[in-house]
Amino acid sequence: MIRRLPLVPTFLVLAAAAAMIALGTWQLRRAGQKEALIASYQAAQGLPPTSWPTGPTGDALPLFRRASGMCLQPVSAKAIAGRNRRGESGYSHLVECRTGGLEGPGMRIDIGWSRDPRAGAGWKGGPVSGIIAPDGERRMRLVSDSGFAGLEPSALPDIADVPNNHLSYAFQWFAFAALALLIYVLALRSKLREAGR
Numbered sequence: 001m002i003r004r005l006p007l008v009p010t011f012l013v014l015a016a017a018a019a020m021i022a023l024g025t026w027q028l029r030r031a032g033q034k035e036a037l038i039a040s041y042q043a044a045q046g047l048p049p050t051s052w053p054t055g056p057t058g059d060a061l062p063l064f065r066r067a068s069g070m071c072l073q074p075v076s077a078k079a080i081a082g083r084n085r086r087g088e089s090g091y092s093h094l095v096e097c098r099t100g101g102l103e104g105p106g107m108r109i110d111i112g113w114s115r116d117p118r119a120g121a122g123w124k125g126g127p128v129s130g131i132i133a134p135d136g137e138r139r140m141r142l143v144s145d146s147g148f149a150g151l152e153p154s155a156l157p158d159i160a161d162v163p164n165n166h167l168s169y170a171f172q173w174f175a176f177a178a179l180a181l182l183i184y185v186l187a188l189r190s191k192l193r194e195a196g197r
Helices: 007-044 166-196
Strands: 066-071 073-083 089-098 107-114 126-135 139-144
Touching: 007 166, 066 089, 066 107, 073 107, 107 126
Parallel strands: 107 139
Antiparallel strands: 066 126, 073 089, 089 107, 126 139
16 A cells, blocks of 8 residues: 555645644744743833833833833824723824934834824923833834823723734644645545555
């Protein structure tokens, strides 16, 4: 029977299954790393406030830690979908600030929430305190404790929003590998039976 195994398809299926198992194993490692990262975020909530960092270094962002900074001059602003602290939908108003010389990392501040995407104009900057939150474009931003320019405070960042679905991805890859092998074995048995007739 081993002599009649089709070599190329067998090799391809085994190689694919091995790749899926490797991906599942990698996802298991990532799940452990993400759990450690979330634990560091939880620990950061109990740390004393820090000054706004000059810029994130590597992957070690100081997320979910209290911080304060100085917006010397707002340079741009935009509104994105957001919520206030009561959970109401509307717009969070993000302002890019100059914090030092004309060049440098600056800081992004969530200055508050409103139902109007055009609200919040006219804020001139100043000292800001709040919590460092993840940001898809700048990696992190400071969510102000209080609303500025007539805005309500935006919802505080929540660690529960940090996804950790690597474990389910790992099980999916292992299931794909098992299914690929099972389907191939069933197809091979059927083919060998037909050849035996």
